[in-house]
Amino acid sequence: MATIWDIGVSAALNLFGAFIFLIAFALLRIQPFNDRVYFPKWYLKGLRDSPSQAGAFVRKFVNVDFRSYVTFLNWMPTALKMPEPELIEHAGLDSAVYLRIYLIGLKIFVPITVLAWVVLVPVNYTNDTLQLAKQSNVTSSNIDMLSISNIPEKSQRFWSHIVMAYAFTFWTCYVLRKEYENVANMRLQFLASAKRRPDQFTVLVRNVPPDPDESVSELVEHFFLVNHPDNYLTNQVVVNANKLAKLVKQKKKKQNWLVYYEHKYSRNNATRPFMKTGFLGLWGQKVDAIDHHIAEIERLSKEIAAERESVVTDPKAIMPAAFVSFKTRWGAAVCAQTQQSRNPTSWLTDWAPEPRDVYWDNLAIPYVSLAVRRLIMGVSFFFLTFFFMIPIALVQGFASIEGIEKKAPFLKPIIEIPIIKSVVQGFLPGIALKLFLIFLPSILMIMSKFEGFTSISSLERRSASRYYIFNLVNVFLGSIIAGSAFEQLNTFIKQSANEIPKTIGVAIPIKATFFITYIMVDGWAGIAGEILMLKPLIMYHLKNFFLVKTEKDREEAMDAGSLGFNTGEPRIQLYFLLGLVYSTVTPLLLPFILVFFAFAYVVFRHQIINVYNQEYESAAAFWPDVHKRILIALIISQLLLMGLMGTKGAAQSTPFLIALPVLTIWFYNFTGGRYEPAFIRYPLQEAMIKDTLEHAREPNLNLKGYLQSAYIHPVFKNDDDDDHDLAFAKKEDEDVLVPTKRQSRRNTPAPSKVSGGSSPSLPEAVQEHQEP
């Protein structure tokens, strides 16, 4: 059993490791040649150029300003300095609110930790249950001295734990309510102050019923002219351009190759480059590469033109869905929130997602199909969660020495070499599981896509909630009760409803050491790894070395990444769960949670400011999920405490504890009714205010022109299929009537006023944001 000393050593080692990572980061990030790895956001925003203009050649690559090495931890205060409104403007509301999840962790756990250490640790420590038990040869570590295990059965001291459980529940609920209110206000504020965006005026209409006489566009136009006569403006039919998008992608690839070969030829004029047409250029006919690619590109261009023609004219390519735009935000808000037709499964209206948030492939799934898909995915997810060990065990069986020798006897001599044998034996069984866990988020994402969500943000939210459940079952419960999820399921079905919390509750104090280590290894080290960005760093330099020829290539070699709500948020939730569960049981764990939240907050704030590229803006639509999951963690902690108390002979306390989950569920319903509408609906009052203001300011606004092509499938906008973002930005540039603050600044970059220099890596724009 680990003692406090062991844990302390482990913590010191982990802290030291994290410190090394931080120093590495600090050194790497101030080197100009890493600039695009550690500050891609500023490049994407056009606020920073390649550091080639100024200074000597060496300076382009290595930072020789030694002052900056001394202040290598300066990025931390700088990351914290940017005030929240600036952050929202800089990185979007989603990112700013995402950071608040870490902040809420601190808000919840700082007082809980203090209270637990002041009250519960002394109460637990001043017993001698474990001392006595030790005399009768029961092993226990001095960690347990601080935990609830040290309290004798039927002791009156359990009352302090019950009172604390109440205090922690009320405090958590209080913080959650405050935070829900804040975020809801921030969202409304954001929506209210946001500049004009096409999605404010637009509604996505799906399941347009088929009509033999009219095209979809005509039908939509007529329907809305009749039913929203005063508000309807225009519509944009959704086309099935998936094939076209594929062709465009192919063409782009060939063009890249063409540039590559031309580059090669220009460097070495003697020999024209040749290539083989077969698979991966390994075999097949040998042809002149440049000529071949020119011909290919020409062929694809023709195909694309033909396909483009056919998509526009062919009625089969037109899907029964459309983006319908209204003259006013009020009109769109009304249409999005009401039922249009008698048949509740046709003419389904919903807020249009932001243009870059649209998931185009899913726009035309009919209602019945959606329902069936949901059933299939629900059942699949159940099996995935509880039975994923079965295929992995099969693979592991195959991937054993014997399995390989059986299937591929020719490998036998190699495998039998002792070193290789031991590597295979030690490595292979784990690799299947590891690979599965790496691919799990992608699998969940594919499942969500199959389910038919129409926006990327909703896809991510769905994947996040599934990932959370998977983690809860397989990481949390799986660690507490050894055995696969399927075995657990079997146990739980066969156990009675009040036995289950007892079974888990008893194991909780025992597993404290394990989870403390888990927090350090997965939490602390994970965040340190996140800030170092090893993978993007290596990939960027490899690409830069081998592929990059032009400035545009270098732009593309950058891998800014994004927050990744679908994997990041469920992982944070695990720490909320651990913190709440152990708050009354083993308060020793709480400081480790605190370090995690504080460290993660600083690191992610830095990443959001400097690195991540926001893919879409959902205006914090994910907050109700975050709120819900923290409350689930709270309820789990209450049930487990009840179970633990049950085994401690403190049965008379159960009625007092039963009120806690009831109150918490009620609190969930209450806050749901109170704040959730702000995340689903758009109040008419707000819409009306914005409409009126806009009308007064710009009475001659050509809204139709503004909206007409906002929701064109990206392949029609430009050939750059991946970069919705740019297309969207271009769209806004055209809109000369609404010059935004951001754009005017871009043209006249203000010189840094606040002291720069301390860290050359902090771009001017950060300070620029700090202007009053």
Place this chain on the structure above:
Amino acid sequence: MATIWDIGVSAALNLFGAFIFLIAFALLRIQPFNDRVYFPKWYLKGLRDSPSQAGAFVRKFVNVDFRSYVTFLNWMPTALKMPEPELIEHAGLDSAVYLRIYLIGLKIFVPITVLAWVVLVPVNYTNDTLQLAKQSNVTSSNIDMLSISNIPEKSQRFWSHIVMAYAFTFWTCYVLRKEYENVANMRLQFLASAKRRPDQFTVLVRNVPPDPDESVSELVEHFFLVNHPDNYLTNQVVVNANKLAKLVKQKKKKQNWLVYYEHKYSRNNATRPFMKTGFLGLWGQKVDAIDHHIAEIERLSKEIAAERESVVTDPKAIMPAAFVSFKTRWGAAVCAQTQQSRNPTSWLTDWAPEPRDVYWDNLAIPYVSLAVRRLIMGVSFFFLTFFFMIPIALVQGFASIEGIEKKAPFLKPIIEIPIIKSVVQGFLPGIALKLFLIFLPSILMIMSKFEGFTSISSLERRSASRYYIFNLVNVFLGSIIAGSAFEQLNTFIKQSANEIPKTIGVAIPIKATFFITYIMVDGWAGIAGEILMLKPLIMYHLKNFFLVKTEKDREEAMDAGSLGFNTGEPRIQLYFLLGLVYSTVTPLLLPFILVFFAFAYVVFRHQIINVYNQEYESAAAFWPDVHKRILIALIISQLLLMGLMGTKGAAQSTPFLIALPVLTIWFYNFTGGRYEPAFIRYPLQEAMIKDTLEHAREPNLNLKGYLQSAYIHPVFKNDDDDDHDLAFAKKEDEDVLVPTKRQSRRNTPAPSKVSGGSSPSLPEAVQEHQEP
């Protein structure tokens, strides 16, 4: 153990009893002096007058047309004859759809019964498990020969039960889906074809935020003029007139007494009536009754006038809620379905209920209070369901012989008389429970009222769902597993999740006889009692004899009653539950269910046509609840079959059965999404069509005049507080622009064309409805 012979005898006796009831009913109903008991609906609709115009004196009271005695069962075909559209017009959509619940019972159970008897009964019967068991002295009756109990363990024959379970599930779901679709269409049809009603244009706005500068009415007006500028028409602020209503009620009572005394005085001119002013007229000062009442009425009239004044002028009497009316149905539909304000708990909008459906007392409860009330009632209902036996046991303890002797020793000599003692002993313990069960629906109704619903229909729906849960726990489970609900709860908490269905499943076949008897006693006899209407019959004649002086008194002595959704529907659901649970287990029970549904359908159709007075019209808003509960019954039946199979050693079949509840839950979600919106929302397309039609037909309609006073508190409309109905009818009479069919007929009653005479009691209007 009861044999089939016993059951047969019991069924014959019950049928004979029901037959006696029917004959009694047939005889009583054709007596003219019972006319107002058995045909009150026609009086209330003004389609029938007291049978005093024609014929001799005797004929007024006794039917002497002997032909009508011969055809005494004619009411049955006549009740069935009225086609559904006529029925909807005559009794409202609620009643017509309520009847469809019985019809759906027949639709589900006729094929299930046939299939079960053709397949399962032979499969069960051709075994000799119970024969063998009998040889080893295990008692069993020949009823069990037909049930699943007769199949030996681990038999392959269980597959037939599994296949049947699938067949029954699919059939039930098919019928439910069809029916949901039908009812949704009927509802939309009804709403579309309904004549103009104030609630189509009106939205109930609650939680109007306080404003120091403006009155509620001004605030509402301004808010909606700004946010719905094109649609807002007028508003009607809700006032707290509860005290005024009380005064009006008092005055009415005194007036009644005055009439009574004046009547007494006119009959006996010699002595003026005197009365005592004290409690119940038993003691106190002796005064002249007529003078006293005249004075009292005068005092009350003054008080009412003062109170009326103060209600209108006092700002404290004005509640932060209003009925807001719009120019178009479209405007109202938009407002009802959207969120108005940033704060989702203020400016809450919802469809206004029909004026007669409004529950005035609850209109001004703030949001937080609502949430707290819901929590309190949720917890109370939990205790009511599981612990109601505790107070009853206490009362029973007090109500025992010993208890009475202890508390009231002076009664001892009386109680000790053997006869009285045995009566008390046999009667008293049961009476507390019986009284509780009689008052239970009222208790549930009070709980719903406390929860703050704003319409009578939603109050009834809420009470119904609670009553259903109570019945499920205490009648169904309580009968299967002996013991109080609390003991069951205790058992279930301590049993594992897969033991619970087994425990219940095993008991299911054993309890078949009990439930067959229950169906006969509670179901068959209950319906026969319903049609005889003993209580209203006796009450009416008592009132008629002692109190009735004028025609208006006689009108008031009628007690038409109503469907009573809050008690009736949960009772029907119990039969669905029994039928579905026993369909695969003991098919012998099914015919009894069939008889119940068929009989109930005819009887309630008759009652709806002739007796019940519809209190409000919710346009079948209850159907989603009905649908949900039948599906709950289906899922319970599937789980119990799984449990039963588990104990029968047919464990290999469990995976096949597990798919059933999963599919059923999915089906519930699917139909919910597909049809439920029709019961919650009002499609804009419909609203627009109606608006356009109306505008074309009546371009000069004065809608404001029509709506201005539609939602005035009933006490302001007339002094007759109880009769919302009349007030509403009066309102419509004023509306000269929309002469309805019904009103024009009332003035010129068409003579019966189709053969009358067979039953003098069938009013002309029934035939009138059958005109093409």
